[in-house]
Structures are given as structure tokens and as C-alpha cells.
Amino acid sequence: MASVLQFIPTPQSKSSSNKITNTLNTPLRGIESCSTMLELKQYHAQIIKLGFSYDNDTMGRVIKFSAISESGDLNYALQVFDKLPKPDTFIYNTVIRGFLKSQMLRDTLLFYGYMLECKVMPNNFTFPPLIRACCVDNAVEQGKQIHGHVMKFGFGFDRFSMNNLIHMYVNFGCLEEAKKVFDNMYERDDVSWTTLISGYAQLGYLEEALRVFDSITEKKSSVCWNAMISAYVQSNRFHQAFALFERMMSEDVVVDRFIASSMLSACTRVGALKQGEWIVEHVKKSGIDLDSKLATTIIDMYCKCGCLDKAIQFFKRLPRKGISSWNCMIGGLAMHGKGEAAIEVLKEMESKRVAPDYITFVNLLSACAHSGLVEEGKHYFRYMKEAYGIEPGMEHYGCLVDLLGRAGLLEEARRVVNEMPMSPNVGVLGALLGACRIHKNIELGEVIGKEVIELEPHNSGRYVLLANLYAYAGRWEDVANIRKLMNDRGVKKVPGFSMVELEGVVSEFIAGGRTHPQAKEIYAKVNEMLDSIKSAGYVPDSDGMQQDIDEEESENPLNYHSEKLAIAFGLLKSEPGEILRITKNLRVCKDCHQASKLISKVYDREIIVRDRNRFHHFKGGECSCKDYW
Structure with a gap:
């Protein structure tokens, strides 16, 4: 840095100002190339020596790096801001973005108010971060006021601001307001359509989402198709997702990685292996970028459609494996009861210097539980903290209780529950209740069963487990009482279905x-x-x-x-x-x-x-x- 700046003269007289102006571009380019606050401060110090302490263009770049870069320092940005006599709209917008990035949501809105007090006019870049701050903070009234300002200052034509308003109202659950913003837009883009479609779908209005989708008069982009397909998949309406995908293919729409991922998820949920394999082949032939998310979705599809061998083959051929792919492979082996193989994948992962995370050990402990690997499971429960500093969470305790309970070590499982550093949730207690059913421990099962029912009073499976324990013991009056309790609470049994x-x-x-x-x-x-x-x-x-x-x-x-x-x-x-x-x-x-x-x-x-x-x-x-x- 010193080698760049040593050629820049320090201003001493008016005659040198032209030289300063000509050489200023060099440190400004330096600001753009900074990667740490230390580098920025060094450049900033040199620029101040050149006499540009109050130049909005120069200081604006310093504030931008300090406020919104990954290694920034918002306090430093505010210190620079305070020294500027007349900061412009760009600088105010930059500080607003800085407050948002730092999750200082109320300060984001307060600073906007200060901007107006200083009679600095907002522009179309001012409002999107303000709207996002209202979304994150669920500030409904403030959001409506910002909407009013968007219109007052004449930015109702700005798609970026209007799209953010649609997202804000969807986030608030105010679909009527979201639709009004959408209807009043001068021009809509893919973001406008997909935000509204996804909003209706997320709140359970799938028919309305489909009406919006069908109202698109021009050729629908793959983004819009994926929004509707994804809505069906996330709502467990898989048959509609498949039907819409077939309609999409008939209209010669290009299948991108997002649509491929959504459809693979649908195939996974219903066990549609043939459909899933067709999509995988399409991904290969079309040269679709196989990022970590799509690769993981493919592994998951093969595992959950019962093709563990193909999942392993695909996993091994991946040129780059993200942590999600490793975790998915271990989880797939767990589902198939391949505990020893799951442990080998962990060892391979470590040999390639990929650090396992929280999810890795949830999946590994699950693999041990499904395979009866009691000692191995207990070892890895300790190992994750000793080797990686990962504190056991609720899911890990649930797996350990499941592991011990399945193996018939009910007292040890109960001891784990009693000694947990947090209160056990329904998943942990449910694992112990399931073990009581397997090993017909009526006394313990009755205690745990009643507790689980009160923790999850609308889950029919909890009542069924306890009733089955009573049935094993021939306690038919208690079975009848469970049925009556379900009827009184309006709890319906989940019908069994297979595909x-x-x-x-x-x-x-x-x-x-x-x-x-x-x-x-x-x-x-x-x-x-x-x-x-x-x-x-x-x-x-x-x-x-x-x-x-x-x-x-x-x-x-x-x-x-x-x-x-x-x-x-x-x-x-x-x-x-x-x-x-x-x-x-x-x-x-x-x-x-x-x-x-x-x-x-x-x-x-x-x-x-x-x-x-x-x-x-x-x-x-x-x-x-x-x-x-």
C-alpha cells in the first residue's frame, strides 16, 4: 500500500490542487480493492492528508466499505458520516443499508427519518432496504408508512420497490394488500409474479396461486413454472406437481436446476424412482450446473426411493462434495440401517479434511440407533464434543435415547433424559415411549405416554402408542379412556396410506x-x-x-x-x-x-x-x- 501512495504528493498550496485531483483516482481504486478495515483505514488516512476529508464521492466509498462489506465496521462509517457537512442521498442510502446488514432494524427506520429532517430527498434505492427492515422486524404499521412514502415521492413506477412491497405484505400475511400493489404496478417481472404466487401458496391458498399463475399472458419463464411447482411440492400435493411438470414439458420450457430440484423433491416424497431417474438423466444431458444443493437432492432421491447403491455411486463420482452431500449420504445410510457404512463415510470425510457439523452427528447417531451399534453410538456422542467442540443438542439426545431404548437399555435411556442440560422435547420423550412399546415396559411407558400426549395433544400417534401399551397389558378400560380422550379433543387418527x-x-x-x-x-x-x-x-x-x-x-x-x-x-x-x-x-x-x-x-x-x-x-x-x- 505504501508503494502506491508514496507517489501522491501532500497538498501544500493551491498550485498543487490539480496534481492532487489527477492522482486521487489511485487511492480511490485502492479503496475498492481493500479487503480489511485495516487496509481501508490506511488508505483513508492518506486521503485525508490530500485534503479530501469532506468530499462526498471519496468519503462515500469509505462509508460504503465500512457499512456494508463483510469485514466492515458500522461505527467507523458513522464516525466518517458525522464529519461530512452535507452528505448526499447515496451516503444516506449506504448507512441505511449498513444498519439493515447489522440487523439494527429500528435504527434503519430512525435514520431514514433523520434523512428527511435534513431535507435530503430519497431516491429509488432508499426504499428497498427500509421495506426489508420492516419485514424482518414485522413492523406492519411502519411498513405501511414506508409504502405511503414510496408513492408520495413518486416511486410507484419502480419495480424493485414495488416487488419489495409485495414481499413485505406477503410476509405480514396481508394478501389483499400484496395483490393491490401487484395490480397497480406499471410493469411486472418474474419477481412480481413469483412473489405473489409463492405468497398465496405459503398461506395455503393454492387455488388462488394457480389463478395468478394462469393469468400470466406472455410465455411463462422457468422461474414462474418453478414457483408453482414448488408450491405444490411444499404443500404435499405431489400429483398436481407432476401434472404441472408434464404441462410445462409440453410447452417446451427449459428445465433448469431449480425446477429439477423441486421435481426431484416430489419424486423423493412419493417414491417415484423412474421419474427421478429421468430428471437426473436430463440434468446430465442438458449440462445443468450440478451445485451442492442439486447434488444433495439427487443423493436424497436415490436414498429415499430405495436405490442406495445408485446413491453411493453418484456420491462417489461427485468432483466436489459440499457438507450437505456428506451429511445426506450418512443420513441415507442411516435410513437403510447401514450403521457401519455410515461410520466409514464419516472417517472418509475426516480424511479429506471436511469438518463434520451438527447435522453430521445427528445422522450418524441415527445410523447407530437403526443398526443397534450401542457402543459406537455412545462413543460418537462424546466424540463430537471432544474432537469438534459440538455441544450435543436436542436431536443428538433424541438419537441417543432412541439408540439405548431400542437396545432395551430403558433405565440408561431414562437416565439420559433426566440428566439432559435442557428440558426434553416431545421427540426425545417419544423415542423413549417407542422403546417402551417395543419392550412392553408398561409402567414407564404409561408415565412417559401421558406426558407426551400433553406436550403434543393433537398428534394421534402419541395416543395410539399409549393405547397399544394398555392393549398389550389387557387394560381395555384404559384403552377405551384413550379413545374417549381423542374424541373429546377432536383428534383424528392419521389414515395409513402406501404408494x-x-x-x-x-x-x-x-x-x-x-x-x-x-x-x-x-x-x-x-x-x-x-x-x-x-x-x-x-x-x-x-x-x-x-x-x-x-x-x-x-x-x-x-x-x-x-x-x-x-x-x-x-x-x-x-x-x-x-x-x-x-x-x-x-x-x-x-x-x-x-x-x-x-x-x-x-x-x-x-x-x-x-x-x-x-x-x-x-x-x-x-x-x-x-x-x-
């Missing part, structure tokens, strides 16, 4: 449902399946039969649980040797687990079932979970 993809089409089945066009053939196939596996040793689960309350209750809950219907349909519609992939919203029950093992043997089929917690690979009469789930 199966065949020939690129996803079919959905609910427990005991008969709305499918081929229901007669499907139910006949179920009965045939059950008759066939009885000769192989199948005996209906008597525990399941005796329970008065069940997550998949129907006229005959055991015979017609949703995955049995999906498997029967799969056997009807697929060729021998094809893998059946089922996605289920509830935990696989004991009876369906036993039946699926025997079906895989009798029909010589591999059946992969993804339930609420994990994957089950049924083949040759065995399950990958080794009956540990």
Missing part, C-alpha cells in the same frame, strides 16, 4: 380403501397372498388383532393394511423379478413386516418398503433390518 410406482405412474392405497378401479382384483390378490404365505408359516399377529385402537384400523385391519394392498397391486401389474418399491406414511406394523418377509420368499420378489422411520428390504424371507426396527 407404489409402476411404469412411471404412482398409485396410492389407504387402509381398507376400495376406491381403486381395480379394487376387486387387488383384494382377491391380497387374499391369495395371505393363503399362500400361511403354508410358509404365516400366523396373523394376535397382538395386532386384539388392539382396540390402531393407526391403520379398518374393517379388517391386518388383512388390508395399505402396504398389503400396494404389494398386491404390484404383483398384479409387474413382471416376475421386478423390484416392488413401496412408500408408507406410518411405521410398518409387526404383522405386515412378517407378511412382507414371507411374500418375498413365496413370490420370489424383492420388496423395498420405506416407512415413516426407515427402509425395509425384504428378500428371500428376510428383512435388512434383521427385525430390529
Whole structure:
């Protein structure tokens, strides 16, 4: 820095002012190249020596770096600002942005008021940061006042300000006001349309979002298509997302990485492997930039569609792996009960000097829990703090309790809950309750079950777990009381459903449902399946039969649980040797687990079932979970 400035003379007389002006550009370029506040202050000191302490253009650059750069210092910017006799609009705008960047939201608005007091006129760059400050601080009244100022000062034509106002009103949940701003815009762009579409969708007005989408008269950009597709995916309306994607393809819209990511998420949720693989191939052929987010989405799709081998292959071929990709791979192995493999991925991660984070160890501990790796899980629970300084959080404690509980170490699990540095949440207690059900510990389960129900009174699964414990103990009066409590509170049981993809089409089945066009053939196939596996040793689960309350209750809950219907349909519609992939919203029950093992043997089929917690690979009469789930 000294070598640049040593050629700049210090002003001593009026005759030298021209030379100063000619050489000023050199330090100004230096300000633009600064990367730290120390460098800036050194340049600033030299510029002051040149006599430009009160020059708005020069000091404006100093204030800009100090106020909004990553290594800036807002206090320094304010000190420079205070020394300027007449700061211009650019400088005021810069300080406003600095307050916003520092999350000093009220100061952002107060400083704008000071700007008006000083009779400095705002411009179109003044309002967007003010509007964003109102959004972050949920300052509704102030936001409306800023809206009034936008119009008062004649910036109703400025798309940037108007788009920010739409976003602000959506953030406030004021959709009528957002629509008014939108309707009164002189000219709209993709941001205008997508902000309003996403706003309606986020607040649950999907039909209105679609009306806005369909009202776009010009050719819709991929950004607008993605806004609507993403709205369906985030609202769990996957069939509509697929239908809209097909409509988009028919209109020759280019699939970009954002649309690819949204559709892969939809494929992941419904287990639509064929659709997902088509999108992956399209990404490869189209040369779409495979950033960390898209790569992670692809790994997640393969893992959750039951293709763990393809997920591993894709992961290994990635030229660059972000932390999210490593975490996703470990999480995928956890879902498939591959605890040892998950630990190996962690070791590989460390060997490549990629530091694991909070999520890494949540996924790793989950892998240990699903695989019964008790000692390994306890080791990594300690290791994350010892090696990386990561304090165990609620999710880590939940995994540890799950690990110990599944292994039957209920007292140790209870001790962990009692000694946690924070109050256990419903996830931690739910893991302990689930373990009580597995090991039929009625006494502890009753205590935990009542606590969990009060923590999450509208979650039907919590009532079902406790009722099942009572049913195991033959306490039918208590089972009836749980049912009455649910009725009194208006809690409805979540209906069980399963989905199966065949020939690129996803079919959905609910427990005991008969709305499918081929229901007669499907139910006949179920009965045939059950008759066939009885000769192989199948005996209906008597525990399941005796329970008065069940997550998949129907006229005959055991015979017609949703995955049995999906498997029967799969056997009807697929060729021998094809893998059946089922996605289920509830935990696989004991009876369906036993039946699926025997079906895989009798029909010589591999059946992969993804339930609420994990994957089950049924083949040759065995399950990958080794009956540990």
C-alpha cells in the first residue's frame, strides 16, 4: 500500500490542487480493492492528508466499505458520516443499508427519518432496504408508512420497490394488500409474479396461486413454472406437481436446476424412482450446473426411493462434495440401517479434511440407533464434543435415547433424559415411549405416554402408542379412556396410506380403501397372498388383532393394511423379478413386516418398503433390518 501512495504528493498550496485531483483516482481504486478495515483505514488516512476529508464521492466509498462489506465496521462509517457537512442521498442510502446488514432494524427506520429532517430527498434505492427492515422486524404499521412514502415521492413506477412491497405484505400475511400493489404496478417481472404466487401458496391458498399463475399472458419463464411447482411440492400435493411438470414439458420450457430440484423433491416424497431417474438423466444431458444443493437432492432421491447403491455411486463420482452431500449420504445410510457404512463415510470425510457439523452427528447417531451399534453410538456422542467442540443438542439426545431404548437399555435411556442440560422435547420423550412399546415396559411407558400426549395433544400417534401399551397389558378400560380422550379433543387418527410406482405412474392405497378401479382384483390378490404365505408359516399377529385402537384400523385391519394392498397391486401389474418399491406414511406394523418377509420368499420378489422411520428390504424371507426396527 505504501508503494502506491508514496507517489501522491501532500497538498501544500493551491498550485498543487490539480496534481492532487489527477492522482486521487489511485487511492480511490485502492479503496475498492481493500479487503480489511485495516487496509481501508490506511488508505483513508492518506486521503485525508490530500485534503479530501469532506468530499462526498471519496468519503462515500469509505462509508460504503465500512457499512456494508463483510469485514466492515458500522461505527467507523458513522464516525466518517458525522464529519461530512452535507452528505448526499447515496451516503444516506449506504448507512441505511449498513444498519439493515447489522440487523439494527429500528435504527434503519430512525435514520431514514433523520434523512428527511435534513431535507435530503430519497431516491429509488432508499426504499428497498427500509421495506426489508420492516419485514424482518414485522413492523406492519411502519411498513405501511414506508409504502405511503414510496408513492408520495413518486416511486410507484419502480419495480424493485414495488416487488419489495409485495414481499413485505406477503410476509405480514396481508394478501389483499400484496395483490393491490401487484395490480397497480406499471410493469411486472418474474419477481412480481413469483412473489405473489409463492405468497398465496405459503398461506395455503393454492387455488388462488394457480389463478395468478394462469393469468400470466406472455410465455411463462422457468422461474414462474418453478414457483408453482414448488408450491405444490411444499404443500404435499405431489400429483398436481407432476401434472404441472408434464404441462410445462409440453410447452417446451427449459428445465433448469431449480425446477429439477423441486421435481426431484416430489419424486423423493412419493417414491417415484423412474421419474427421478429421468430428471437426473436430463440434468446430465442438458449440462445443468450440478451445485451442492442439486447434488444433495439427487443423493436424497436415490436414498429415499430405495436405490442406495445408485446413491453411493453418484456420491462417489461427485468432483466436489459440499457438507450437505456428506451429511445426506450418512443420513441415507442411516435410513437403510447401514450403521457401519455410515461410520466409514464419516472417517472418509475426516480424511479429506471436511469438518463434520451438527447435522453430521445427528445422522450418524441415527445410523447407530437403526443398526443397534450401542457402543459406537455412545462413543460418537462424546466424540463430537471432544474432537469438534459440538455441544450435543436436542436431536443428538433424541438419537441417543432412541439408540439405548431400542437396545432395551430403558433405565440408561431414562437416565439420559433426566440428566439432559435442557428440558426434553416431545421427540426425545417419544423415542423413549417407542422403546417402551417395543419392550412392553408398561409402567414407564404409561408415565412417559401421558406426558407426551400433553406436550403434543393433537398428534394421534402419541395416543395410539399409549393405547397399544394398555392393549398389550389387557387394560381395555384404559384403552377405551384413550379413545374417549381423542374424541373429546377432536383428534383424528392419521389414515395409513402406501404408494407404489409402476411404469412411471404412482398409485396410492389407504387402509381398507376400495376406491381403486381395480379394487376387486387387488383384494382377491391380497387374499391369495395371505393363503399362500400361511403354508410358509404365516400366523396373523394376535397382538395386532386384539388392539382396540390402531393407526391403520379398518374393517379388517391386518388383512388390508395399505402396504398389503400396494404389494398386491404390484404383483398384479409387474413382471416376475421386478423390484416392488413401496412408500408408507406410518411405521410398518409387526404383522405386515412378517407378511412382507414371507411374500418375498413365496413370490420370489424383492420388496423395498420405506416407512415413516426407515427402509425395509425384504428378500428371500428376510428383512435388512434383521427385525430390529
